[in-house]
Amino acid sequence: MKTSDFDYSLPPELIAQTPIEPRSQSRLMVVNRKDGSIEHRRFFEITDYLRAGDVLVFNNSRVIPARLRGNRTESGGKLEILLLRQLGPNLWETLVKPARRLKAGASIEITGAVSTGSELAGRVTAKVVGSGEDSSRILEFSDERLLPALGEIPLPPYIHTPLQDPARYQTVYAEPAGSVAAPTAGLHFTPELIDNMKAGGIHCLFTTLHIGLDTFRPVREDDPREHKIHREYGELSRQVADELCQAKLDGRRIICVGTTSARLVEAAAQAGANGALPPFSGWVDLFIIPGHRFRAVDALITNFHLPKSTLLMLVSAFAGKELIDKAYREAIAEEYRFYSFGDAMLVL
Numbered sequence: 001m002k003t004s005d006f007d008y009s010l011p012p013e014l015i016a017q018t019p020i021e022p023r024s025q026s027r028l029m030v031v032n033r034k035d036g037s038i039e040h041r042r043f044f045e046i047t048d049y050l051r052a053g054d055v056l057v058f059n060n061s062r063v064i065p066a067r068l069r070g071n072r073t074e075s076g077g078k079l080e081i082l083l084l085r086q087l088g089p090n091l092w093e094t095l096v097k098p099a100r101r102l103k104a105g106a107s108i109e110i111t112g113a114v115s116t117g118s119e120l121a122g123r124v125t126a127k128v129v130g131s132g133e134d135s136s137r138i139l140e141f142s143d144e145r146l147l148p149a150l151g152e153i154p155l156p157p158y159i160h161t162p163l164q165d166p167a168r169y170q171t172v173y174a175e176p177a178g179s180v181a182a183p184t185a186g187l188h189f190t191p192e193l194i195d196n197m198k199a200g201g202i203h204c205l206f207t208t209l210h211i212g213l214d215t216f217r218p219v220r221e222d223d224p225r226e227h228k229i230h231r232e233y234g235e236l237s238r239q240v241a242d243e244l245c246q247a248k249l250d251g252r253r254i255i256c257v258g259t260t261s262a263r264l265v266e267a268a269a270q271a272g273a274n275g276a277l278p279p280f281s282g283w284v285d286l287f288i289i290p291g292h293r294f295r296a297v298d299a300l301i302t303n304f305h306l307p308k309s310t311l312l313m314l315v316s317a318f319a320g321k322e323l324i325d326k327a328y329r330e331a332i333a334e335e336y337r338f339y340s341f342g343d344a345m346l347v348l
Contacts, residue, residue: 104131
């Protein structure tokens with residue numbers, strides 16, 4: 001197995017630049033693992049493939065305003081900062097561009113308009129206190145409480161059209177803040193669709209996995225098994241774990257909404273003994289590639305992913321590489337919309 005096995009050519013015009021309105025009108029490719037068949041539907045028709053008792057597992061993480069703009073205190077040079085994950089009070093692992101010559105001790109000033117009662121003011125300083133993985137920088141901020149007002153939602157680098165409504169890069173059920181990218185498989189759901197599913201006996205459960213650096217970077221090693229996946233913090237409550245265990249005992253399907261939910265559920269399942277699925281709270285570094293034995297996930301809702309990405313490798317592990325290659329070829333031929341604001345796939 002080589003990383004190049006997960007490469008493919010995509011016409012640039014198929015990279016979705018804006019979201020579909022309404023959300024549930026996006027296209028849906030239904031891929032059947034048993035017979036290799038492929039159907040073309042609309043996302044709101046997903047209920048045709050669900051049955052009473054099915055359990056849908058959502059990732060309810062909210063995207064934070066993780067992109068900040070600042071200047072080097074010493075030279076005034078402009079910098080862009082992307083918050084990756086919090087390491088402690090006022091302490092964050094970040095990506096800084098340009099990071100060249102940005103060594104420990106360097107100071108950055110971040111300014112902007114922040115509402116503080118009756119006046120507008122806002123000034124935060126950041127000090128470089130170390131380096132992390134993949135050329136990241138550890139920054140200590142003077143007051144992280146002002147960062148949400150100073151920052152902006154970070155769209156992926158392949159989206160070049162400004163987003164008119166930042167809420168469209170959040171799921172309708174997003175709650176705990178912590179991600180630097182949206183769990184995009186969930187962007188297709190509307191409150192009405194979720195209500196319809198619940199009325200049909202579908203169980204909707206919510207977990208949290210805060211999405212980090214790996215969403216933005218491809219696998220660079222020739223052998224994907226040598227890739228070190230970026231850790232992401234996740235929580236799966238005891239109530240959710242108990243409901244998932246009961247579903248397994250009853251023979252009901254667990255359907256993960258997105259690769260992030262799938263990674264969290266599988267990480268929890270791996271931590272359990274004798275087929276149990278315990279609650280989970282901590283860092284997730286599970287890298288799922290072909291050959292992985294899925295312990296909990298029975299079906300997957302996902303988008304179409306970047307070449308050589310860990311997300312594409314996970315989907316290929318779940319459905320089989322040949323079937324996913326076939327599905328992607330058909331998606332390109334049928335002019336599906338790809339990536340974050342693109343169309344969806346249901347793998348049964």
